[in-house]
Amino acid sequence: MALSACKTTPQGSTSPPLLTSSQQQAFDPAVAKHTLAIAPTKVMIFGLGHLDSAPATFQVAWLEPVLCRLRTYKPDLILTEALSGEQVMALEAYAAYHGDAGKYAGPTLQMAKAAQADLQLTAAQALVQANTLCTKDALTAAERRRLAGLFVAAAEPLSAAVQWLRLPAAERIGADGISPSLAKQVNLWATLRNEMSSIAARLAADLGLERVYGAGDHLSDVAQPDFAAFKAAVATEPNQVDLFNHNTPAFHAVPEEAMKMATAAEVMPVMKWKNSPRFAALDAEAQWLSMLRSEKLGRVGRQRVAAWEAQNLRMAVTIREATASMAGGKALLIVGAAHKPFIEAYLRTFTDIEIVSVPALLEAKATDCPE
Numbered sequence: 001m002a003l004s005a006c007k008t009t010p011q012g013s014t015s016p017p018l019l020t021s022s023q024q025q026a027f028d029p030a031v032a033k034h035t036l037a038i039a040p041t042k043v044m045i046f047g048l049g050h051l052d053s054a055p056a057t058f059q060v061a062w063l064e065p066v067l068c069r070l071r072t073y074k075p076d077l078i079l080t081e082a083l084s085g086e087q088v089m090a091l092e093a094y095a096a097y098h099g100d101a102g103k104y105a106g107p108t109l110q111m112a113k114a115a116q117a118d119l120q121l122t123a124a125q126a127l128v129q130a131n132t133l134c135t136k137d138a139l140t141a142a143e144r145r146r147l148a149g150l151f152v153a154a155a156e157p158l159s160a161a162v163q164w165l166r167l168p169a170a171e172r173i174g175a176d177g178i179s180p181s182l183a184k185q186v187n188l189w190a191t192l193r194n195e196m197s198s199i200a201a202r203l204a205a206d207l208g209l210e211r212v213y214g215a216g217d218h219l220s221d222v223a224q225p226d227f228a229a230f231k232a233a234v235a236t237e238p239n240q241v242d243l244f245n246h247n248t249p250a251f252h253a254v255p256e257e258a259m260k261m262a263t264a265a266e267v268m269p270v271m272k273w274k275n276s277p278r279f280a281a282l283d284a285e286a287q288w289l290s291m292l293r294s295e296k297l298g299r300v301g302r303q304r305v306a307a308w309e310a311q312n313l314r315m316a317v318t319i320r321e322a323t324a325s326m327a328g329g330k331a332l333l334i335v336g337a338a339h340k341p342f343i344e345a346y347l348r349t350f351t352d353i354e355i356v357s358v359p360a361l362l363e364a365k366a367t368d369c370p371e
Helices: 029-035 060-073 085-093 102-119 123-134 141-153 157-166 180-190 195-206 219-223 227-236 240-244 264-274 277-293 298-322 340-347 358-363
Strands: 041-048 077-083 213-216 330-336 353-355
Touching: 041 264, 041 340, 041 358, 060 195, 060 264, 060 330, 060 358, 077 085, 077 102, 077 195, 077 298, 085 102, 085 123, 085 213, 085 219, 102 123, 102 141, 102 157, 102 180, 123 141, 141 157, 141 180, 157 180, 157 195, 180 195, 195 330, 213 298, 219 298, 227 240, 227 298, 240 277, 264 358, 277 298, 277 340, 298 330, 298 340, 330 340, 340 353
Parallel strands: 041 330, 041 353, 077 213, 077 330
Antiparallel strands: none
């Protein structure tokens, strides 16, 4: 019996029907960028070395030339490598599986639990109320303090820091839903010497944004290889540690690689280097691709790279979700430079994301921005 819905290969033939050239071409979601009715959403991935590991001589004030240029980009949304409150609470809920969430976000978790007890709200309830309050125009000082407390309870202390920075100094007090002790901790978060506070939160406040978003990920840590096995495998591979530490002729040939931002004059050259295509290629080769080629690292090395890729994919997905409601807008992610090339590669596959060049921004002679 012949079925009209089925096509069979002629009797005696062992080869499937030939595909046309159009059928042979794999589907590429990014092709949709050419047919968008609205301009693509612009995303800038700003890579850097973590500022809390900079030399003791480093001063946050030296970041002003960088901050000034980022202000000219005018992002509608800012993300950081911090964990989202949702992931912090998920790690805590699944501690039996993921391990101690305090290892990744101890202060955040401690502050969140204290604020939840004060407000008699869960993290999710606090986030819902915070999102509602964020939509209100011209928040009063009391409302900003309330919003800061809600963000703390939602395990989003950086967003609380944004509210704190938007308040006049005299209004940064414990009241209206945030206790004096938590107010002191939020004030500390607003002044920390790291890229999440010194760049992301500061920039958000300067631009009049209500919050920042956490794009970091530790859920993928469950894919990590056993640490002892990985360490033992690395020890068997000559020069692997040197590759991890950029102790190679290729890196030695770049003057900026030796700079540690110990002076103000080193800040801009280091930022330009960390965001350059050359750094991206060398770092990916040294830290990750080298493990894929190593027979001695074998499956352990492959597993470590898999966990790294999963982490960066989750960060790319977070960006995609956060930008969903702002088609044609601008987003900025502040992140460790090693993540930048992987996240950018994944974002390029999306239907309406356009990557914005950091080198072009930093090289531009921006009006009123110091060099």
